[in-house]
Amino acid sequence: MKIVRFEQVTCRYDEQTILDTFSLDVEQGERLVILGPSGSGKTTLLRLLAGFVAPHRGTIYIEENAVSRDGRILVPPEQRQIGMVFQDLALWPHMNVEENIGFGLKIKGVGTTERNRRVDTILKLVGLPDFRKKRPSELSGGEQQRVALARALILEPKILLMDEPLSSLDESLSRHLAHEIVHLQEKFGFTLLYVTHRSEEARIVGTRQLEI
Amino acid sequence: MKTRDLIIGIVILVVALLLFWKSGQEMTEKRPVVVVYVSEDRVFSEPILKDFEKETGITVKAVYDTEEAKSTGVMNRLIAEKSNPQADVYWANEPIRAEILKQKGVSAPYLSPNAKEIPKIFKDPDGFWTGFSARARVLIVNSGINERPESILAYTETRWRGKSVIANPLFGTTTAHIAALFTYWGDDRADAFMRAMKRNGVALSTSNGESADFVAAGRYAFSLVDSDDAVNRIRQGRPVTMVYPDQKPDEPGCFIVPNAVLLIKGAPHPKEARRLVDYLLSKETEHKLAFADCAQIPLHPDVEIPEELQPIDTIRIMQVDYAKVAAKLLEIQPYLKRWVSE
């Protein structure tokens, strides 16, 4: 099944055309790596899918439902059930690890005990079992990366977007984490759209590569 | 942020906002209230209003004016509120404003029983305003001078050349006084007086109070000021005397500036308003204002007065129609501006 579909999408930003009649199909369970020089529209692609920007022309579908069309956002980001790991990770500095990860569940009205259980499980999965009460500023780069991943995964999204998540880490660590991401994807079975400019990462993560 | 904290915060804010909003309204209509706008100096008027509150149990809510030149004027507020009156009573510190309010249709007629003995000249014939407790425009003279000026014409006499001072005629009672001269003498004679005064080297001060201080300090021989300015300096033991000018039969007489009280048309509390007007026009109020620092001259004949003052019926008063003075005051503004800046 095609879980994501871009149909003749054009996107402009400040008079500059980033994407021009761009079309793309993504299969369920795929790990699509998007490669390209900076300014080529990799990040825009993710932001279009997440619903932060609307395409000027064209339609975007998720599971056959149109979510954005011709300059309008039909389904707002918070209702698209997509997970995303940002380039700067965007961990909320005023919350500890547990609160960061559990935030989405709290919003959905999941009770405290259930929430704690699920946070525990996910922390074990990403290898940070004893970090619940720490603040993001007390964590190393790799640890922060795992927390961001855990926060995205706890809601069990069908699609996960990752925008150069490992760019700030050194090579050996990022290689290690790239393998872990693959491992987690195989376990959860979500569809992954992964933006990077490093070819090695792309090779490890991707089942398919797209150059734009 | 904890949801609980947020709710507590919002509740506090809403309560504060409600309190804030309510605090400006009258709490209960049952307790009698009267709203008065006051142009007389707050220092002198507030004690009187407090006494009224104590004696009648009516709550007084007041808006006070600031010193004339600095004021935005409660009077403008009255005009602005004409279609939607908030005030019941206006206590003006001179009759000119009261006249203007009459002309603008802001005031309502009320002939107070307490005003019967007040001389006609100090009242609007239809009761649109009534005068009480007055200041006289007097000459304050330094005691070290051999001969005392007896008339405002001293300003134009060569022997007083460079020895006189007057407050800026663009402000306050000085403006009213000059407007009165224009009404009394006619434009030509008044204009000649003003020119002669200027030729004679009169100095300009910022206020009557400053003029009085200059004279007390001996910088100038005399100045035209309000009686309270002169009385104050005398009470401070400064070397000055007070002269009621132009008292001879063929002279214009002394210009008197009474307070004036008026009822607002469409006042929200008319009953209380009348009681306040009656109270202000009573002999007791005039007595208090005579013995306060403002030393105002009672207009009722038989009110006791401090020794520095002279009873109103022994002063030769400049006979002018305050309505005409009010009209003249507006008319001569451009003239006065030119006079000051030339």
Place this chain on the structure above:
Amino acid sequence: MRLFLASIVSILLFIGIVPILAMLIKAFMPDDTIPSLFGSMQTWMLMRHSVILASLVTVSTFLLGIPLGIFLGKTDLPFRRFFIFLFLIPLLVPPYIIAVAWSDLFQMSGLPLHWLSGLPGSLFILVSVYLPLPMLLTMIFLHTVHPHLEEAGRLVATWPLTLWRVTLPLIRPALLLAALLVFLLALGEFSVPMYLRYNVYAVESFTQFSAFYNFEAATAAAIPLVLFAALLTVAENRYLRNRIAIPRHFAQKNEFLRITLGRNRWSVLTGMACLAAIFVAMPIGSLLLQAGGIDSYLRALHVAGDALLRSFFYAFVGASVLTFFGFFTGYLFLKKPFYAARTIDPLLLFLFTLPGTVIGIALITFWNTPSTNIVYATTLIVLFGYLAKYTALTARISLATLAMVPPSMEEAAQMTGAGWFQRMIHIVIPLTRHGILGAWVVASLFILRDISITILLYPPGHDTLPVRIFTLMANGSPQLIASLCIVMIAAVVVPAAVAWGWFHYWGTKR
């Protein structure tokens, strides 16, 4: 979200802009006053006075304020925090209090009062009042210069040369904004020139209103001031905003380059102390002397205690409401979800630069009808006045802090399914809480010192302390007035000092 923000904007527009527009239209209807106003020599003379005074104030505050800002914000001068706070005081109290203080000083020392009146006095007092503006803006914007740029300069030149050729040119837009702001505030200021009898245009517009009861002429006289304010707003919007409102870089404590004064520090310290003595210590000292002992303060509290409490209450409620509106306006302006959002910030700035009396008159004429007594006959009208005049402050502070929060913070919350209100409550507001608190403090200080709005709008019997002092000044004893002024200064300075200390504490903790 759109609905909520749109209603915030509409409320603000309705409270602020609509009355002004209504007044302007009314003023232009019977239009014989306007030609006569512009035709007379008197008008041009006043205009000349205004421009002379405002230009001199601008130039003087700049010549003093920028070096002051550099010494206090960029060097390791001892006690610099204390000095900054000291210089801020004249800006925090109603300007007329400084004028009263100086005339007290002249009176007590037997100096001729006429030295103080007219242009020299007005100039001096307005300089001491507005000096903190260029000083503060210089200090703040020095932090927006990237340290690498200065380091590159230091490799080839001394510090003074680097400051002159690198640092100051980089913050020129901010300095220009400060200059325009000072010019405009000085142009609209009437209480000081009026007290010292210097005839300027603002006084004229005011006298038209207060002495001749002529609303049309007063409005017409206000039009040049309105035009000046509009001009500034347009200029700011066109040339400066993007470089000022949202700083790209803000130096953290450890990366900010500080100049070591070395042996010069003592001479600089002495100079600073002299300036502080002239601008702050002498006027306040003369008030303290004039006020006398404890008794007179007790008497002052007896006379005006209720007004003091009311001042605090108004400041509390007003600042809270203003912060609320300012925060969402700032947010709106940053995110621009719809086109109208672009106009709201310039409009608020325009209202801020408009003289308070003009706003007051407009609000009276607009709200004063029997059907709107629920607003006009209550304290709500005062709140509306504050909203119209001061929301620009809270909006700007909110905008600056909001701009420093990476958009991904909110987007990440959006990805976890949080709606707009939830994102605001759980993410955006906690992340900007210090900015919000700062906006609240600034708003409350401005409301505490406000006189022009309150004096026109307060419901009978509900005045604030600055208004009470102003009304008692006519024939009140100098001792009473001085002690009231000291109470007023304490009422502003003590909370300000607490806030200052708190922010400092937070700053070092961070």
